[in-house]
Amino acid sequence: MIHKKIKGEPLDRVRIAQVALALIDEHGIDQLSMRKLGGVLGVEAMAMYYYFRNKAELLDGILDIVLGEVAARLTPEGTPLERVRRTFDALRTIAIVHPHAFLSMVSRRFRTQPSLQFYEQLLQLFHEAGLTPQQSACYYRLMANFTVGAGIAEVGSRARQPDAAPIILENFNQPETFPRITAVAPHLRVTELDAIYQSGMNILFAALSAELAKAATD
Template identity: 30%
Template sequence: MSTAPAPTGERTRLSRRRILDAALRYIDEHGLDALSMHKLGAELGVKGMSLYNHVANKDDVLDGVVELLWFEVEAAAPVEDDWRQAVRSFAHALRDVVRRHPNAAPLVISQQVMPAPALRVVEAQTAAAVSHGITETRAHGLLRTLTSYALGSAYVEVSLGMGGPGCSPSVNDLLRPGIPEDLAAVAHVFCGQSDPDAQFELGLDLMLRGFASSSP
């Protein structure tokens, strides 16, 4: 929701970080397409042109929002002694960011930028794996795979509105008229047994077991 013009003292405290925080909040509430420099300025109680003292343009703002998302991943994925648990924490952190910020999360892919917190996560996770005898090349391959898996899983959950176990209430809306009853029953059982959290853990288990079994 837009705010009234800020007091003069508040305007003087305008900063890049404050602009980015406001942009993320605005996208969370109104959607990515609704964001403009004019609306962002109004959200901060300043004229849109004032923002250009701290950011280059809207694309720069969107790059900054991606950086904020990766800050959240970094904070939630500390490197642990057990490299398997470390990469699990990373995958969960990435998935959780998408679920917390579904409107902003597509920027992680569309902006095609690797901000400092993302690179620090890669560096720390790679170092943890290498310290356990895994080559850097294989560690990078695992991290890329986990990133794709975590993002993809979270996007599916968000798009289907899977906030918790089970998707059976919406199954009838997915079925085309005239579908045989036996196939409709398959759909209800298949979706009714779906637990997003358990499914995500299963995928992680399978990937990590496969990774371990294929180690040279």
């Protein structure tokens, strides 16, 4: 839990965004405001407009913090495609570690220098793997869309939203009324989400590897 006020450290973009992320983790995105953030930091809300002109810019700053956490999980060993896979695996963990923030972050575009740098390094791995710019765009979008969908499933299935209702599908059993849901539900439980995600990524990477192999023999 965040202390009511955090004082003593210099104010800057990174510190403000870190505290904002902690507030979102604890209370949800709807409860984030410059006034509440200023209260935690022990400053007037107007002081933060020197660093972020509006809430949208603050969300971009929070995305930078989250992408920094993702980058910190990555290691340099392995082939370019292995490193691409680890990058998307790490991006998916945002939904588990920062579920409230994840739902807002998926709508953000790369606008800041740190986020553009992250994007550039990921596309560089596609390039090193032998993909053309067109293939890089296609497979980046496919993998990003799939990872975002998997992340949303994580947030919803784990019911980590402030207004989340009980998860009725976790132990669903109404075979007479909903036979197909009853049959499938056990395979969609939280305990199965990782296997489903890994299976989907296996399909995408198998298709990519086959396309690269075909291009090499043409």
